Amino acid sequence: MDRLLQSVKININEKIYVKDPESSDLGRRIIEESILMIHDMGFESFTFKKLGVKIGSNESSIYRYFENKHKLLLYLASWYWGWLEYQLVFATNSISNPKEKLEKTIEIVTKGTEEDSSFSHINEVLLNKIVINEYSKSYLTKEIDAENKEGYFIIYKRLVTRISDMIKAIDADYPYASSLASTILEGSLHQYFLRDHFPSLTDCHAKNAPTAYFLNLVFSILIPKTK
Amino acid sequence: MDRLLQSVKININEKIYVKDPESSDLGRRIIEESILMIHDMGFESFTFKKLGVKIGSNESSIYRYFENKHKLLLYLASWYWGWLEYQLVFATNSISNPKEKLEKTIEIVTKGTEEDSSFSHINEVLLNKIVINEYSKSYLTKEIDAENKEGYFIIYKRLVTRISDMIKAIDADYPYASSLASTILEGSLHQYFLRDHFPSLTDCHAKNAPTAYFLNLVFSILIPKTK
DNA sequence: ATATAATGATAGTAATGCTATTATATTTGA
DNA sequence: TCAAATATAATAGCATTACTATCATTATAT
Numbered sequence: 001m002d003r004l005l006q007s008v009k010i011n012i013n014e015k016i017y018v019k020d021p022e023s024s025d026l027g028r029r030i031i032e033e034s035i036l037m038i039h040d041m042g043f044e045s046f047t048f049k050k051l052g053v054k055i056g057s058n059e060s061s062i063y064r065y066f067e068n069k070h071k072l073l074l075y076l077a078s079w080y081w082g083w084l085e086y087q088l089v090f091a092t093n094s095i096s097n098p099k100e101k102l103e104k105t106i107e108i109v110t111k112g113t114e115e116d117s118s119f120s121h122i123n124e125v126l127l128n129k130i131v132i133n134e135y136s137k138s139y140l141t142k143e144i145d146a147e148n149k150e151g152y153f154i155i156y157k158r159l160v161t162r163i164s165d166m167i168k169a170i171d172a173d174y175p176y177a178s179s180l181a182s183t184i185l186e187g188s189l190h191q192y193f194l195r196d197h198f199p200s201l202t203d204c205h206a207k208n209a210p211t212a213y214f215l216n217l218v219f220s221i222l223i224p225k226t227k
Numbered sequence: 228m229d230r231l232l233q234s235v236k237i238n239i240n241e242k243i244y245v246k247d248p249e250s251s252d253l254g255r256r257i258i259e260e261s262i263l264m265i266h267d268m269g270f271e272s273f274t275f276k277k278l279g280v281k282i283g284s285n286e287s288s289i290y291r292y293f294e295n296k297h298k299l300l301l302y303l304a305s306w307y308w309g310w311l312e313y314q315l316v317f318a319t320n321s322i323s324n325p326k327e328k329l330e331k332t333i334e335i336v337t338k339g340t341e342e343d344s345s346f347s348h349i350n351e352v353l354l355n356k357i358v359i360n361e362y363s364k365s366y367l368t369k370e371i372d373a374e375n376k377e378g379y380f381i382i383y384k385r386l387v388t389r390i391s392d393m394i395k396a397i398d399a400d401y402p403y404a405s406s407l408a409s410t411i412l413e414g415s416l417h418q419y420f421l422r423d424h425f426p427s428l429t430d431c432h433a434k435n436a437p438t439a440y441f442l443n444l445v446f447s448i449l450i451p452k453t454k
Numbered sequence: 455a456t457a458t459a460a461t462g463a464t465a466g467t468a469a470t471g472c473t474a475t476t477a478t479a480t481t482t483g484a
Numbered sequence: 485t486c487a488a489a490t491a492t493a494a495t496a497g498c499a500t501t502a503c504t505a506t507c508a509t510t511a512t513a514t
Contacts, residue, residue, distance in 0.1 A: 049470080
C-alpha cells in the first residue's frame, strides 16, 4: 500500500474509547497487542487481564482506554473499515467510468489483505482476519440499536453507501442497490470464512477468488439491464 | 405449515446433547423456554441458571441435557435448519422443472418465518429470529474445525449442498454454485438483520423482500447464460 | 419391593468483568 | 526547578458466570 496511508489517521468516533489509544505509547501497545491476541486466541478467550500481562501493564490501565473488550472490538473494526474506505476512495477517485469504478471497488473490498503496511503498530493482515472471524459479534447484540444511534458503525455504513451509490450510477433502475452493496461486503467476509473452515460450501479456493465471484455476480446483474 | 410436520422428528447429531431433550418433559421444557429466553435477552445474557429458575428446575439438571449453552445453540440451530430442509424437500420434491424448483427453494429459504406451527413446543417464529441474530456465533469460534469434524453442522451443509445442486442443474457451467448457495442462505439472514437494525443498508423493507431480492439476483446470473 | 434412573438441592471453585483505592512515576508549565 | 497535574501500576475486592461434585429425593420399571 501507498506510503501515504502511513500519515493518515483513521478518524474514529470518540465515544468508542475512554482515552484515545493513539495518544500514548501504552494506548498504541494496547491496539498492537490486542490484534495479535484476539487473532491467536479468539475474541471469547481474550481478556484485558491477559492483555495486561502481555504488554507488561495493568488491567486497570487498559480500562482507562476502553470501557470493555466489546468497545475495543468496535474500535478495531472501525479502524479496519476506515482503512479500507481510505484505500477505496484513494484508488477510485480518479476513475470516471462508472463500471470501471465499481470494478475497482469490488476488487478492493473483496481482496484479502495479504500484506502488512508494516509502518504502523497495526497489523492489517491479522486485523482483516479478525474482521472475518469477529466482526459480526460486534453488532449481533441486544445493544445494537443504542450503539448504532451512538454512531459506532458510521464508517461501515458509509462504505456500504459508497458502494450502493456506485451501483446506482451504473443502473439507476436496479431496485436493490443497498442490499447488493451490503451483500458484497458481508458476503466477501463470509466466503473467506467458508474457504478456511467449510471449503465444501464455497468455490472460492484460489487466492482472491471472492473478487472473481463478486465481479461476476454484480456485473451479471447490472450490465445486461443497461444494454 | 402442513400438519404432517408435526409427526416428523428432526434428527440431530447425538454428540450435540448429553441426553436427548426430546426424550423427557424436562428436556422439552428446556428447549421451549430457552427459545423464549434467548430471543428475549440475547444469547450473551442467557444462562442455565436463569433458565433453571424460569422452568422451575435446577441448573445442574439442565447440564444433564447440554454440556453448555453453546451446545444448546448448536442444537437449536440444527433443529431450525433441519426443519427448513424438511419444508424445502417436501415442497420441491415433485417439481421437475429445474428453474421452478430453484424458485420454490429460494422462496422457502428466504421467506421470514411468520407463523408458528403451534403443534410442538418449538416456536418457529422466535427460533427464526434467534437464527438471524445468533447463528453466526455458533461457528465463529476457535473450536470450529473440531466441531465441524464432529458433524455439528451437517444439516446446514446439506442444505447449502442441495441448493448448490439445484443451481448446477440449471447451469452446469456456472463456476460458483456453492458460493451462490451459501450467499443465499447467509445473505438472507443478513438482510433480515439489516432490515431491523440498519435499514439504510438494505432495500428489503417490505414483507418477504429478501425473497424478491434473491430471486432477481440468482436468475439474473443464471438464466441469461442458458439462453 | 427393590433396584435404577431422573431430578433437585446445596455447595464449592476458578475465571471473568469489572470498580475502587492508593502509590508511584512522568510530564508540564509557571 | 519545583509543584501540580496527569498517567500508570499495584493491589484488593465483589458479583456473576460457568461449571463440577455430592447427596438426597422421587419416580419408574421389573
